[in-house]
Amino acid sequence: MEVELLRSMTKRPATLRYPFERAQPVEGLRGKPVWDMEKCIGCGLCQRDCPTRAIEMTGRGRQAEFKVYYDRCAFCAQCAESCPVGAITMTQEYELAAFEHGQMMQEYRRTRASSSPPSPSSQSPPQEK
Amino acid sequence: MKALNEGDAEATSTFQIPLGPQHPALAESESFTLTVDGERVVDASLRIGYVHRGIEKALEAGTYIQNLYLIERICGICSHAHTFCYSQNIDEALGIETPPRARFLRTILMELGRIHSHLLWLGLAGHEVGFDTLFMYTWRDREAIMDLQELITGNRVNFAFYTIGGVRRDISGPTIERIKKVLKVIRDRMRYYKWVALNERTFLKRTVGVGILRTEDALRYCAVGPTARGSNVKRDVRKDDPHGAYDEIPFNVITYDGCDVASRTLVRIDEILESANIVEYALDHLPSGPIRVKVPRSVPPNETISRVEAPRGELFHYLKSNGTEKPERYKVRTPTLANLASIRTMLVGGYLADVPIAIASIDPCFCCTDRVTVINEGLGSREVWTLDRLRKYAEDWYRRR
Amino acid sequence: MEFASFQTILQITIFPGIAFVIVLSLFLQWLSRKFYARLQNRYGPLHTGLAGFLQPLADLIKLLSKEDIEARTVYKVPFRLLPIFLLTIPLMATMYVPMAEPFKGIVSFEGDLVFVIFLLTLYAVLVFLAAWSSGNPYSILGGVRTAMQLLGYEIPLAIALLAPAIKAGTLSIGGIVAWEGRNLPFILLQPLGFVVALVGFMAELEIVPFDIPEAKTELVAGWQTEFSGRKLALIRLSRDVELVFVSSLIVALFLAGPAGPSPIPPIFWFLVKVIAIVFIVSNLKALFARFRIDQMIRGSWKLLLPLALLQVAIILLIP
Numbered sequence: 001m002e003v004e005l006l007r008s009m010t011k012r013p014a015t016l017r018y019p020f021e022r023a024q025p026v027e028g029l030r031g032k033p034v035w036d037m038e039k040c041i042g043c044g045l046c047q048r049d050c051p052t053r054a055i056e057m058t059g060r061g062r063q064a065e066f067k068v069y070y071d072r073c074a075f076c077a078q079c080a081e082s083c084p085v086g087a088i089t090m091t092q093e094y095e096l097a098a099f100e101h102g103q104m105m106q107e108y109r110r111t112r113a114s115s116s117p118p119s120p121s122s123q124s125p126p127q128e129k
Numbered sequence: 130m131k132a133l134n135e136g137d138a139e140a141t142s143t144f145q146i147p148l149g150p151q152h153p154a155l156a157e158s159e160s161f162t163l164t165v166d167g168e169r170v171v172d173a174s175l176r177i178g179y180v181h182r183g184i185e186k187a188l189e190a191g192t193y194i195q196n197l198y199l200i201e202r203i204c205g206i207c208s209h210a211h212t213f214c215y216s217q218n219i220d221e222a223l224g225i226e227t228p229p230r231a232r233f234l235r236t237i238l239m240e241l242g243r244i245h246s247h248l249l250w251l252g253l254a255g256h257e258v259g260f261d262t263l264f265m266y267t268w269r270d271r272e273a274i275m276d277l278q279e280l281i282t283g284n285r286v287n288f289a290f291y292t293i294g295g296v297r298r299d300i301s302g303p304t305i306e307r308i309k310k311v312l313k314v315i316r317d318r319m320r321y322y323k324w325v326a327l328n329e330r331t332f333l334k335r336t337v338g339v340g341i342l343r344t345e346d347a348l349r350y351c352a353v354g355p356t357a358r359g360s361n362v363k364r365d366v367r368k369d370d371p372h373g374a375y376d377e378i379p380f381n382v383i384t385y386d387g388c389d390v391a392s393r394t395l396v397r398i399d400e401i402l403e404s405a406n407i408v409e410y411a412l413d414h415l416p417s418g419p420i421r422v423k424v425p426r427s428v429p430p431n432e433t434i435s436r437v438e439a440p441r442g443e444l445f446h447y448l449k450s451n452g453t454e455k456p457e458r459y460k461v462r463t464p465t466l467a468n469l470a471s472i473r474t475m476l477v478g479g480y481l482a483d484v485p486i487a488i489a490s491i492d493p494c495f496c497c498t499d500r501v502t503v504i505n506e507g508l509g510s511r512e513v514w515t516l517d518r519l520r521k522y523a524e525d526w527y528r529r530r
Numbered sequence: 531m532e533f534a535s536f537q538t539i540l541q542i543t544i545f546p547g548i549a550f551v552i553v554l555s556l557f558l559q560w561l562s563r564k565f566y567a568r569l570q571n572r573y574g575p576l577h578t579g580l581a582g583f584l585q586p587l588a589d590l591i592k593l594l595s596k597e598d599i600e601a602r603t604v605y606k607v608p609f610r611l612l613p614i615f616l617l618t619i620p621l622m623a624t625m626y627v628p629m630a631e632p633f634k635g636i637v638s639f640e641g642d643l644v645f646v647i648f649l650l651t652l653y654a655v656l657v658f659l660a661a662w663s664s665g666n667p668y669s670i671l672g673g674v675r676t677a678m679q680l681l682g683y684e685i686p687l688a689i690a691l692l693a694p695a696i697k698a699g700t701l702s703i704g705g706i707v708a709w710e711g712r713n714l715p716f717i718l719l720q721p722l723g724f725v726v727a728l729v730g731f732m733a734e735l736e737i738v739p740f741d742i743p744e745a746k747t748e749l750v751a752g753w754q755t756e757f758s759g760r761k762l763a764l765i766r767l768s769r770d771v772e773l774v775f776v777s778s779l780i781v782a783l784f785l786a787g788p789a790g791p792s793p794i795p796p797i798f799w800f801l802v803k804v805i806a807i808v809f810i811v812s813n814l815k816a817l818f819a820r821f822r823i824d825q826m827i828r829g830s831w832k833l834l835l836p837l838a839l840l841q842v843a844i845i846l847l848i849p
Contacts, residue, residue, distance in 0.1 A: 259820025
């Protein structure tokens with residue numbers, strides 16, 4: 001055992017010094033889900049299947065608008081799976097903390113040109129290394 | 130807690146120590162009351178129910194698809210076992226056959242989960258006996274498995290991998306190579322830990338002859354999992370009731386006959402090595418084909434049960450469906466509940482210093498366990514209580530204390 | 531009545547007295563934590579100050595500023611006074627150990643070795659009193675275990691510490707260091723005694739594998755359970771100062787104290803040797819699991835005591 005201890009001293013420590021060192025997110029990491037309103041047909045299946053009631057849809061069809069509560073989201077990706085047109089993608093963003101509940105809600109709606117910009121959160125996403 | 134023996138005419142030589150509900154030795158809240166005489170434990174009594182979250186009731190309020198994710202969160206460590214059991218249960222209720230590739234993938238993830246759970250336990254066991262170095266090392270090695278799970282499923286815990294009718298993601302060639310590489314590292318580390326468990330004298334002094342559960346007691350108190358297998362009871366749901374792909378993969382059921390904490394440690398270490406073999410065999414023999422079948426949203430009226438070998442023992446789910454999208458009744462009986470009865474035999478007659486490691490040796494997962502059916506021994510009655518009644522009872526009880 | 535000279539007061543309060551000892555104790559705590567962490571493949575304290583250097587100070591300040599809760603069942607007078615006494619005793623004991631130039635402690639007299647051993651025992655007795663005054667079953671059990679552990683290690687430790695005195699023919703620590711300067715350090719002459727003394731001191735300091743009285747997973751915090759805020763800060767500091775004292779005593783008795791080749795000041799040699807002892811202790815801490823109290827006592831009487839007696843026998847038989 002002593003040999004193991006001394007050998008550990010020569011190896012680099014196993015700790016990552018977050019936030020200076022970050023683990024690279026793997027491909028397929030279930031991070032924050034985002035809605036592509038161009039593709040959305042307003043069927044409501046995502047809202048129906050969400051286990052935590054994090055998705056609120058108002059309106060139907062092409063006029064549907066979403067309020068997504070990321071503090072309720074369990075990142076299970078059931079919405080992405082249920083969506084028949086693939087309008088929801090799970091990004092690799094996992095640093096989603098905020099100081100207040102209100103800051104964790106995001107709205108999605110169709111504008112004439114493209115989907116709406118995200119409402120301001122308290123921290124901008126850090127630069128990817 | 131009344132002050133000790135202040136002018137008691139009949140000062141007894143025993144006194145009671147509470148272990149819990151909050152205690153550094155216990156990862157979750159449970160209350161053990163130990164009656165000790167000096168350092169020897171004379172009696173032990175247990176109260177559970179502190180982590181009761183009303184999950185079974187919540188399951189009745191969600192659809193089968195939504196419940197997948199609630200079931201995942203019954204426990205963080207054996208999350209995969211619960212979802213496996215659940216999806217198997219609903220598959221059974223729907224009467225569908227999962228495709229072979231899905232069954233193999235389910236088994237692979239189940240065994241990876243077993244490796245990570247046993248490594249976690251090994252660290253905890255080290256911590257309980259004051260061997261923090263073992264704790265740090267095993268949890269560092271566990272990171273490799275967590276990263277693997279993240280690669281396969283998209284998350285380190287709460288995999289959302291099992292679904293009704295199969296699994297949600299497939300694994301590709303590079304991932305398979307990665308898994309094999311990590312398994313090789315794990316095997317080397319486990320051989321080292323086995324050497325430590327068999328040779329490190331201070332560790333042996335704390336685990337050999339401690340927490341004795343004789344074979345007849347293990348059978349009488351219905352112990353399951355490594356707790357039973359450490360007492361020479363050859364009971365393993367993977368062999369007794371094959372699920373997933375276990376009937377197509379050859380493996381050994383590990384038993385040791387020491388009946389003490391050291392045996393249970395060795396059972397778990399060997400099981401990790403065995404699991405690594407199972408995963409490799411499954412990867413080599415992975416059948417091709419679809420990974421899931423399409424399932425209807427409502428389940429016809431049916432009553433089904435499903436059992437899997439969770440890392441802690443036999444996990445048992447019961448479903449009663451009524452033709453709608455939501456289950457009528459869902460019951461979960463976890464292995465820790467079955468093992469709790471054995472704790473008392475292990476503690477009584479031993480030393481106080483052995484209590485944490487003895488409790489830890491059944492690998493208690495109390496958050497899995499606390500779905501309460503109150504058995505009032507004095508009245509000989511058995512009833513299921515609503516939350517209101519439980520709350521009132523708790524208030525009265527604490528007021529009387 | 532004579533008052534102490536100004537120089538003595540300066541020595542007692544600053545160098546190598548109270549201020550120096552407290553700073554050294556925080557430094558050694560940092561060193562010990564970093565080394566222990568590296569053995570376990572992790573970093574240890576990291577961000578406070580350069581490489582976490584200020585972490586022990588930060589912990590001390592944090593504890594001093596926390597709320598000091600007293601349960602209703604404590605016996606107020608001992609509970610409040612004992613942390614102060616627990617800090618004072620090791621501080622006082624370090625006054626007798628040579629750390630710098632004159633190769634004797636700030637205060638020294640013939641027989642101060644015995645006095646210092648007595649102070650160690652007094653510390654353990656006060657720990658038991660602290661536990662008893664807390665009125666908490668975890669504390670009482672911790673205190674009882676401390677007392678039991680004291681019964682185990684005290685006699686072998688005292689014998690191992692007196693062995694150098696027998697050879698050197700003096701009971702003054704400064705005298706022993708002077709003898710070592712003229713001859714060989716006792717670690718070479720009495721390796722068995724060194725090992726017994728080291729083990730005994732680890733039991734005294736309640737370091738793994740002997741941290742039974744404050745076994746975190748068994749007794750919450752053992753005898754320290756009820757103390758919080760300032761009292762806990764004083765107790766933690768007293769443990770660190772005890773580590774300084776114990777290391778410097780071993781260095782004085784077995785490694786020739788501050789003696790060393792001449793152009794480099796003796797305080798530097800002293801520090802090097804003390805750091806070496808701290809490394810050895812941290813290594814042993816990482817290597818072992820915790821003993822059970824009955825195993826520890828059985829081991830002390832069956833193993834430590836005979837070894838200590840054997841060491842004395844060797845000294846007396848071999849001139």
